[in-house]
Amino acid sequence: MKILIVDDTPANVMQLQAVAHPLGHQTIIAADGESAVAAFQAEVPDLVFMNIMMPGMDGIAAVKKIRALPADKWTPIIFHSAVDQMQDIVSGLEAGGDDYLAKPASTQLLQAKINSYARQIALQNKVHGYAEELARWREDSEEQTRLGTHVMARLTDAAGLRDQMVRSFNLPAETFSGDLLCAARAPGEVLNVLLADAAGHGLAAALSALPLTQAFYSMTAKGFPLPSIAEELNRKLKAILPADRFVAATLASVDVRNQTVEVWNGGNPDTLFLNTQGEVAMRWASRHPPLGILPDELFSGMSETVVFHEPGDLVLSSDGLTEAEDLAGARLGIDGVIGILGKTQDSDSRFKLLLQGVETHLQGQPGRDDISCLMVAVPIDRRRQFRFSAPKTINQSQFAEWRLDLTYNAQELRYIDVVPAVLGLITQVQTLKEHQGALFLVLSELFNNALDHGLLGLDSVTKQWIGGFEFYLQQRAERLAKLHEGRIDLSFLLHQEESRAVLDISINDSGPGFDYSHRLQGQTALSEVNEQPFGRGIALVKSLCNQIVYSGAGNKVWCRYIVSDLVLDAPSDAEDGSSAEALPVTGKSNPGTQGEDGLILF
Numbered sequence: 001m002k003i004l005i006v007d008d009t010p011a012n013v014m015q016l017q018a019v020a021h022p023l024g025h026q027t028i029i030a031a032d033g034e035s036a037v038a039a040f041q042a043e044v045p046d047l048v049f050m051n052i053m054m055p056g057m058d059g060i061a062a063v064k065k066i067r068a069l070p071a072d073k074w075t076p077i078i079f080h081s082a083v084d085q086m087q088d089i090v091s092g093l094e095a096g097g098d099d100y101l102a103k104p105a106s107t108q109l110l111q112a113k114i115n116s117y118a119r120q121i122a123l124q125n126k127v128h129g130y131a132e133e134l135a136r137w138r139e140d141s142e143e144q145t146r147l148g149t150h151v152m153a154r155l156t157d158a159a160g161l162r163d164q165m166v167r168s169f170n171l172p173a174e175t176f177s178g179d180l181l182c183a184a185r186a187p188g189e190v191l192n193v194l195l196a197d198a199a200g201h202g203l204a205a206a207l208s209a210l211p212l213t214q215a216f217y218s219m220t221a222k223g224f225p226l227p228s229i230a231e232e233l234n235r236k237l238k239a240i241l242p243a244d245r246f247v248a249a250t251l252a253s254v255d256v257r258n259q260t261v262e263v264w265n266g267g268n269p270d271t272l273f274l275n276t277q278g279e280v281a282m283r284w285a286s287r288h289p290p291l292g293i294l295p296d297e298l299f300s301g302m303s304e305t306v307v308f309h310e311p312g313d314l315v316l317s318s319d320g321l322t323e324a325e326d327l328a329g330a331r332l333g334i335d336g337v338i339g340i341l342g343k344t345q346d347s348d349s350r351f352k353l354l355l356q357g358v359e360t361h362l363q364g365q366p367g368r369d370d371i372s373c374l375m376v377a378v379p380i381d382r383r384r385q386f387r388f389s390a391p392k393t394i395n396q397s398q399f400a401e402w403r404l405d406l407t408y409n410a411q412e413l414r415y416i417d418v419v420p421a422v423l424g425l426i427t428q429v430q431t432l433k434e435h436q437g438a439l440f441l442v443l444s445e446l447f448n449n450a451l452d453h454g455l456l457g458l459d460s461v462t463k464q465w466i467g468g469f470e471f472y473l474q475q476r477a478e479r480l481a482k483l484h485e486g487r488i489d490l491s492f493l494l495h496q497e498e499s500r501a502v503l504d505i506s507i508n509d510s511g512p513g514f515d516y517s518h519r520l521q522g523q524t525a526l527s528e529v530n531e532q533p534f535g536r537g538i539a540l541v542k543s544l545c546n547q548i549v550y551s552g553a554g555n556k557v558w559c560r561y562i563v564s565d566l567v568l569d570a571p572s573d574a575e576d577g578s579s580a581e582a583l584p585v586t587g588k589s590n591p592g593t594q595g596e597d598g599l600i601l602f
Contacts, residue, residue: 001025001026001045001046001047001114001117001118001121002025002026002028002043002044002045002046002047003016003020003025003026003027003028003045003046003047003048003049003114004027004028004030004036004039004040004043004045004047004048004049005017005027005028005029005030005049006030006031006032006033006035006036006039006048006049006050006051006054006059006062007031007049007051007054007080008031008032008051008054008055009051012051012080012103013029015107015110016049016080016110018107019107019110019111019114020114023111023114023115023118025047025114025118028043028045031054032054032055032056032057033054033056033057033058033059033061033062033065034056034057034062036048036050036057036059036062036066037057037062037065037066037069040066040069040075041069044075045075046075046121047075047076047078047114047117047118047121048066048075048076048077048078049078049080050062050063050077050078050079050080050081050097051079051080051081052079052081052083052088052092053081053082053083059079059081059092060091060092060095063077063079063092063095063096063097064095064096066096067095067096073124073128074124076098076099076117076120076121077096077097077098077099078097078098078099078100078101078113078117079092079093079097079099079100079101080101080103080105081100081101081102081103082102082103084102084103099113101113145175145176145203148176148203148206149175149176160182160183160184160185160191160193160217161181161182161183163183163185163191164377165191165254165376165377165378165379166183166191166193166374166375166376166377167348167351167374167375167377168181168183168372168373168374168375169355169371169372169373170370170371170372171320171358171367171370171371171372172201172370173201173202173320173366173367173368173369173370173371174201174202174203175202175203176201176202176203176205176206177201177205177206177370177372178197178198178199178200178201178202178204178205178206178208178209178370179195179196179197179198179209179318179320179370179371179372180194180195180196180197180198180206180209180210180212180213181193181194181195181372181374182194182196182212182213182216182217183374183376184216184217184220184221185220186220186221186223186253186440187221187222187223187423187436187437187439187440187441188223188255188257188437188440188441188444189256189257189437190253190254190255191253191254191256191376192216192220192226192229192251192252192253193251193252193253193254193316193374193376194212194216194249194250194251194252195249195250195268195316195317195318195372195373195374196209196212196247196248196249196250196291197209197247197248197249197267197268197318197319197320197370197372198245198246198247198248199244199245199246199247199248199290201369201370205370208237208241208245208246208247208292209247211236211237211240212233212236212237212247212249212291215229215232215233215236216229216233219232219420222420222423222424223419223420223423223440223444224417224420225253225417226251226252226253226262226264226301226303227264227301227302227303228301228417229251229301230249230251230264230266230288230291230301230303231296231299231301233249233251233291234291234292234294234296234299234301235296235299237291237292238291238292238293238294238295238296241292245292246267246289246290246291246292246293247290247291247292248266248267248268248286248290248291248318248319249264249266249267249268249290249291250263250264250265250266250268250271250284250316251263251264251265251303252264252271252314252316252376253303254314254376254378256378256379258307259307259308259309259380260305260306260307260308260469261273261282261305261306261308261314261378262303262304262305263284263303263304263305264288264301264302264303264304265284265285265286265287265288266286266287266288266289266290266291267286267288267289267290268286268316268317268318268319269286269317269318269319269321269322269334269337270283270284270285270286270334271283271284271314271315271316272314272315272337272338272341273306273308273312273313273314273315273378274312274313274315274338274341274342274350275310275311275312276310276311276312276345277345278341278342278343278344278345278350279342280338281308281310281312282306282308284304287304288300302477304470305469305470305473306469306470307463307469308378308380309380310380311377311378311379311380312378313341313347313350313351313375313376313377313378314375314376314378315337315341315373315374315375316373316374316375316376317337317372317373317374318369318370318371318372318373319369320367320368320369320370320371320372321337321358321371321372321373322334322336322337323368323369324358324361324362324367324371325362325367325368326361326362326363327363327365332357332358332361336357336361337354340353340354340357341353341354347375347377350375351375354373354375355373358371392434392564393564393565393566393567394431394501394564394565394566394567395566395567396496396566396567399431399496399501399566401493401494401495401496402429402431402492402493402494403491403492403493403494404425404426404490404491404492405489405490405491405492406422406489406490406491407487407488407489407490408487408488408490409486409487410455410483410484410485410486410487411484413451413455413480413483413486413487413488414480414481414483418447418451418488418490419440419443419444419447419448422443422447422490423436423439423440423443426439426492427439429494431494431501431563431564432494432503432563435561435563438544438561439503439561441540441541441544442505442541442544442545442559442561443505445537445538445540445541446505446507446537446541446557446559447488447490447507448537449514449537449538449557450488450507450508450509450511450555450557451480451488451509452476453511453513453514453554454486454488454509454510454511454512454513454514454554454555455483455486455488455509455510455511456475456476456479456480456483457479457511457512458472458475458476458479460472462475485510486509486510486511487509487510488507488508488509488510489506489507489508489509490505490506490507491504491505491506491507492504492505492506494563496566497560499565499566500562500563500564500565500566501562501563501564501565501566502546502560502561502562502563503560503561503563504558504559504560504561505558505559505560505561506556506557506558507556507557508555508556508557509555510555511555512553512555513552513553513554513555514553514554514555541559544561545559545560545561545562546560546561546562547559547560548560
């Protein structure tokens with residue numbers, strides 16, 4: 001330690017030095033109060049021995065000035081004085097002293113006092129070091145939090161959550177939420193949503209759920225079915241998370257055109273479908289373990305699909321919502337959630353009531369866990385408009401023919417998601433990229449007809465039965481799993497046909513075919529089959545394509561999709577000294593394709 005000795009008697013100073021130096025401490029000497037204050041400011045000692053009776057400023061006054069100085073550490077002051085009356089001792093301690101020794105003090109007592117304060121100061125220095133380390137850690141933590149919040153907001157904020165059908169809230173228990181909400185449109189205008197709840201809360205939970213975003217958005221954009229998305233999410237988390245971490249999740253797919261809701265629930269509270277009367281028309285309990293627990297061979301992406309015949313709200317939530325506690329410890333529960341949702345028939349009011357109900361139940365206290373909810377307004381509107389980009393013109397010199405031929409056998413058909421895989425190939429061609437949505441619908445309808453009716457022998461009439469759609473999907477899965485023979489050939493040819501760039505699509509299956517003639521005959525618009533639970537696929541393809549031709553027994557289909565008009569390259573100013581607009585190549589019009597505004601009525 002650095003010890004300041006303040007005394008005007010040399011013998012007293014020498015005694016203290018004789019005790020301090022052998023113990024390894026330094027000493028600083030001051031003979032009066034003023035020099036003591038100056039030495040204290042200049043040397044910043046660790047311990048002070050202060051005499052009281054000195055010329056000029058006495059010890060009491062000096063201590064008061066020292067204690068008035070700004071300081072970032074505690075410096076003990078021991079009064080060492082021959083004045084030993086009780087009032088003098090009290091005055092010294094009240095002035096800011098920490099101890100009092102009457103002269104003459106024995107060497108053993110002085111040594112014990114110095115050693116005692118040395119231990120206290122060593123402890124103080126250690127605590128001070130910890131405080132500095134914590135301050136640095138807090139600064140680093142605040143910077144990491146700021147950066148993490150920014151990055152996670154960018155990664156999780158997608159246009160899908162601002163979809164007119166979607167409303168959501170996420171109330172984190174800490175700075176970061178371990179609940180993840182995602183929504184996105186598939187190429188066929190199907191809406192996919194994800195609500196994931198990582199184990200725990202805070203940054204660790206948020207990092208556990210974050211890897212799901214890229215896979216969900218990427219696979220949705222490519223048109224992968226819900227079971228495949230669930231399997232990929234589980235595979236990704238199983239590969240990167242430690243054994244004690246997992247993510248409960250609910251995946252849902254809402255297809256307004258076909259009026260179906262598909263749900264995969266792994267570890268979350270029941271997903272609810274409430275009709276306009278506020279009644280629970282359907283609920284999907286958790287039938288799977290959370291993501292990241294099971295290996296691929298044990299994991300099941302099997303979902304549950306139902307047909308909805310009335311509008312309503314699809315409600316997904318994390319367990320933070322149902323387990324939210326009031327001040328008495330009572331949980332809201334799934335029945336409490338249903339009770340709040342059923343108070344109104346208006347969808348917008350229903351969402352606001354739920355958020356207000358949660359806040360009221362918490363009674364101003366933060367939740368013990370992250371609380372999130374995602375609500376999808378599901379309409380009955382088969383004739384809603386889906387917007388595709390109107391065909392753009394391209395320069396004839398920039399156009400090149402392109403061809404792709406593929407064959408899938410029975411084994412490949414069992415485990416490959418053919419439509420998104422093929423769509424990923426053909427939309428790598430720049431000319432076709434902007435037509436992804438329309439091509440997905442055309443390809444999925446024609447391919448599913450070839451697989452379902454051609455190879456699997458399924459009859460769409462089954463969908464008319466009560467519970468028929470679910471039975472149809474069950475039969476499809478069972479027959480596909482047992483498929484050992486058969487193949488489907490796909491051919492794509494992008495070429496020029498008079499003034500247009502066109503894509504010819506051919507799909508052949510090795511099955512016996514199906515009766516397609518009555519479905520083609522007289523169907524000129526989708527409005528003619530909108531009320532049927534099946535049979536809209538061919539009419540849809542007819543509305544999107546310029547031509548569609550079935551041949552054979554119905555196991556061969558060819559269609560022509562108009563990609564764009566071709567225009568002649570405009571001559572440059574350098575060639576003729578004048579400007580010119582690009583002129584279309586002479587050719588006939590294109591009846592029966594997309595309208596000028598790019599709208600297709602479903």
